[in-house]
Amino acid sequence: MANAIVARSLDEIKFWSRIMKEHALFLSLGFTHEQKQLITEAQQFITVFERIEEKLSKFTVNSDLRQIQAFNREVFQAAASIWQYKRKVLGLTLRCEIRSNNFPLLVDHISREAAYFANRLKELNEGKLxxxxxxxxxxxxxxxxxxxxxxxxxxxxxxxxxxxxxxxxxxxxxxxxxxxxxxxxxxxxxxxxxxxxxxxxxxxxxxxxxxxxxxxxxxxxxxxxxxxxxxxxxxxxxxxxxxxxxxxxxxxxxxxxxxx
The missing domain is CATH 1.20.1260.120 (Protein of unknown function DUF2935)
Structure with a gap:
């Protein structure tokens, strides 16, 4: 059971960390030139998930379960943070405080995926395989x-x-x-x-x-x-x-x- 949770955790992080990194890229490309702060924040998330991918490469399916659980908690925080960022962007868009080339439904869509990713990590740390x-x-x-x-x-x-x-x-x-x-x-x-x-x-x-x-x-x-x-x-x-x-x-x- 422990090995199965380790393997599944690594698989989820490998797939979804890349997805989160790309979401940040797509958002940054959709912002207009004057939305520099939002672009900077998006680029920071690219760096965050690149570091997670680097750390992920050091683990194997035989890694200690407690180490993986700690890693899951770390990645959970990153997923929760990018979810908050995406919801902030969505709020700004819906209130017409910013106008960008990112569809509101797209921003909502990618925030749902961040919430899903965070929840999967939480479930795995609870032993729900x-x-x-x-x-x-x-x-x-x-x-x-x-x-x-x-x-x-x-x-x-x-x-x-x-x-x-x-x-x-x-x-x-x-x-x-x-x-x-x-x-x-x-x-x-x-x-x-x-x-x-x-x-x-x-x-x-x-x-x-x-x-x-x-x-x-x-x-x-x-x-x-x-x-x-x-x-x-x-x-x-x-x-x-x-x-x-x-x-x-x-x-x-x-x-x-x-x-x-």
Whole structure:
């Protein structure tokens, strides 16, 4: 059990620390020239998570559990801090105290991911490795909403002349909104649906949809990197959303294994 928690902790930190670092970069690129203080703060978070990645490289799956728990607490503080920063930026945006090129929904989206990361570290330090069935549904709600957001962002950041791709992004947005509503419905039907074929079918349906979106993101990333489509999507952002879809598929596999 201890080794499993160590391995899972290192995996979560490896994946999400890179995501947090990239969030800080994307925010900094979206601010206007006069928003120097917010840009500086974003760049400081890039440094924070780069240091975490450096420290992470010194641990292995055979590291002492107590050392990993201490590291988890350290990273938790960084995740909580960047969450606070993101919520501050969102508040400034919604009150029209700043005007930037960062969509309010995007800032909310990345703050939800920071909260998720912090919560995962807290759960691991509490010894919670395998989620209960109701937590599986909740986590799917979280990730399905993330996927729906990605489709919306892609649709809005593609050049309007890319009509076919914009329409595809809109279709994915609609499909994942429906999956979110379906997951919320299933969540409210507990405890009857906590176990059995309904939950397995739910996961399988999500896997098929996420794999389709993942493939769309992969194609978009390749086209953006090759400068074959018109958009204002940063190549790293395209890769970022692709990796998050891959992550969701890995998590669905873990959930399915826990139900067997």
């Amino acid at each position: 395998v989620p209960k069935p109701e937590a599986i549904i909740e986590e799917n709600v979280f990730f399905l909403r993330i996927m729906a957001d990605h489709a919306k962002f892609i649709g809005h950041l593609l050049d309007p002349s890319e009509r076919k791709l914009v329409e595809q992004a809109r279709e994915f947005s609609h499909d994942f909104d429906q999956l979110v509503f379906q997951a919320v419905d299933l969540e409210s039907m507990r405890p009857q649906s906590e176990t059995g074929p309904i939950l397995s079918q739910f996961l399988n349906q999500n896997k098929v949809s996420v794999a389709s979106l993942r493939d769309f993101k992969k194609t978009a990333r390749e086209l953006i990197e090759a400068c074959r489509i018109k958009s204002i999507i940063h190549p790293l952002l395209a890769d970022h959303t692709f990796r998050e879809a891959e992550r969701f598929l890995e998590i669905i596999d873990l959930f399915e294994a826990s139900l067997e």
